[in-house]
Amino acid sequence: EFARAPGTSDYAHNTFVDFGGVTAKNVRLTANSNWGGMFNQYGLSEVRFFSIPVFAREPSPDSGTTDVDVDVTLSFRAGREAAKHDVYLSTDEQAVIDGTADVTTVTEASHGPLPLDLGTTYYWKINEVNEVETTTTWQGDIWNFTTHEYFVVDDFEDYNDYPPDEIWSTWIDGYGILTNGATVGYPAPDWNQDEHYVETAIVHGGEQAMPFFYDNTGSAAYSEGERTFAVPQDWTKHGIKALTLYFHGDPNNAAEQMYVKLNGSKVTYDGDAANLTQTAWQPWNIDLVGFTGVNLSNVTELSIGLERIGAAGGKGVVYFDDIRLYPLFSAVVGTFSIHPWTGDGDSGISSSKTYTHTGKFTGEGTDGEPFFAGNGVYFERDTNRSGTSWTLTGAANVFGTTNPVTVADDSAALARSFFYGDEDNNHPVLTLMGLLPNTEYVTTFYTVGFGGAGLRFVDITPGDNLGYPTRVDQNGVGSGSGQLIKHTYTATSTEMSFMFDALKTGDSWHHYAFSNEAVSPNLGSN
Structure with missing residues (x-):
């Protein structure tokens, strides 16, 4: 029998029901009579259920956490009645749900450290067990976390201008060696002008990069910098498969053969040597299998170098940054190049070219009508972010710029108005459809600087190299000046995509115009 409520605003609870420790998921209340006896009416002001917390809870890391260490120790708050804890852990969520995943029984509310793989999502649950209780096992919830994507070998952030932390004290160059033409770091920085041994303006990640000067014109046939690890590195753990580094060229560079060595075993750059002239951060992904004869569990030396192509040799400067280890090897299928656009x-x-896709982004005119792009060629005018065989998502805004531009002639019309997205995590994607597999194409993005150089960096990730973007400064040639960003690739399917990820919060790639041309003839156009 429930006590009668007094009907006042300040009355305290006055009825307790002891369930006697019964296990229940549902509780049903049936009213047989009431206190008034006149009307068939009943009311409850508030009902509270108090229970013993028998399930595991409060997981660490929290479910959905990313960038988790590969040697993480899992922990949780144990259920009150548990004598031991069955930990189910797998990359297969269904196996954890079904209880068929590998299980480890522990007596403490933790499990680890674990030997996990990079860039992997894991699912786990805790079943609380006590054989002497009426209910022997309490099935836990399914939790998940994702490990970080890569290990950092060197991001060049720890170097400074004081002994022993100068960059050239770690990366040994050709100083005093006539046959080695490398100079690592700026040899004579002007500290009064905020210059340093490291590069601080042209960087891929963080605030510093390594300037690497090479000169193979004299007695040196190669230029090489070498880092010796104080503690030998084991690159066989946690699913490591590839070494990745980012490099940034200079238009005045001589095209030389770039290479990387591990413990003296060399792998040469498989891209175009002319990429050393490109003013973009380009990834080089190296399958560790290519380092012949190297014991990857005992890596002691890492070298980066450039050697002569031809008898004369050349010189220049390359910037290196973010040397990393990844769990997957992804060969670069296509390559980016950057070119001036003045008219x-x-x-x-x-x-004379065969265009399969074209688009001029504008908020004016009739969607789909021809738009004169110069040299006798018409692009497809776009006002709704989709064309005959392509789509653009994530760029919901239009800006009709009147800023002065240096692009001249008829093609200057392409430099007026653009689409953009302004959400912090909004990554616009351009998708081309109707491609012919095994056909070579060149996609060109026509763009104009909108502000000073170094202020609008964007990572462009093509669909043929997911996870390894090329970093481009959309303002690289200055405000109002034009650039052509080209991607040359061989189609592996009928579609190709490009994702644009601005580094600075609030920024976005400015989508002025694009074209896609088939290098192979007689393919027709879409």
């Missing part, structure tokens, strides 16, 4: 003469637009 019709260097726009690359030609009536």
Whole structure:
């Protein structure tokens, strides 16, 4: 029998029901009579259920956490009645749900440290067990976490201008060696002008990069910098498969053969040597299997170098940053290149080319109508972010710029108005459809600086190299000046995508115009 409520605003609870420790998921209340006896009416002001917390809870890391250490120790708050804890852990969520995943029984409310793989999502649950209780096992919830994507070998952030932390004290160059033409770091920085041994303006990640000067024109046939690890590195653990580094060229560089060595075993750059002239951060992904004869569980030396192509040799400067270890090897299928765009003469637009896709982004005019791009070529005008065989998502805004531009002639019309996205985690994606597999194409993005150089870096990730973006400064040639960003690739399917990820919060890639041309002839156009 429930006590009668007094009906006042300040009355305290006055009825307790002892369930006697019964195990229950549902409770049903049936009213047989009431206190008034006149009307068939009943009311409850508030009902509270108090229970013993028998399930595991409060997981660490929290469910859904990313960038978790690969040697993490899992922990949780144990259920009150548990004598031991069955830990189910797997990359297969269904196996954890079904209880068929590998299980480890522990007596403490933790499990680890664990030998996990990089870039992997794991699912886990805790079943609380006590054989002497009426209910021997309490099934836990399914939790998940994802380990971090890579290990950092060197991000060049720890170097400074004081002994022994100068960059050239770790990366030994060709100083005093006539046959080695390398100079690591700026040899004579002006500290009064905020210069340093490291590069602080042209960086891929963080605030510092390594300037690497090479000169193979004299007695040196190669230029090489070598780092010796104080503690030998084991690159066989946690699913490591690839070494990745990012490099940034200079237009005045001589094209030389870039290479990397591990313990003296060399792998040469498999891209175009002319990429050393490109002013973009380009990834080089190296399958560790390629380092012949190296014991990857005992890596002691890492070298980066450039050697002569031809008898004369050349010189220049390359910037290196973010040397990392990844769990997957992804060969770069396509390559980016950056070119000045000042008018019709260097726009690359030609009536002799076979264009499969074109688009001029604008908020004016009739969608789909021809838009004159110069040199006798018309692009497809776009106002709704989709064309005959392509789509653009994540760029919901339009800006009709009147800023002065240096692009001249008819192609200057492409430099007026653009689409953009302004959400912090909004990554616009351009998708091309109707491609012919095994056909070579060149996609060109026509763009104009909108602010000073170094202020609008964007990672462009093509669909043929997911996870390894190329970093481009959209303002690289200055505000109002034009650039052509080209990606040359061989289609592996009928579609190709490009994702644009601005580094600075609030920024976005400015989508002015694009084209996609088939290098192979007689393919027709879409």
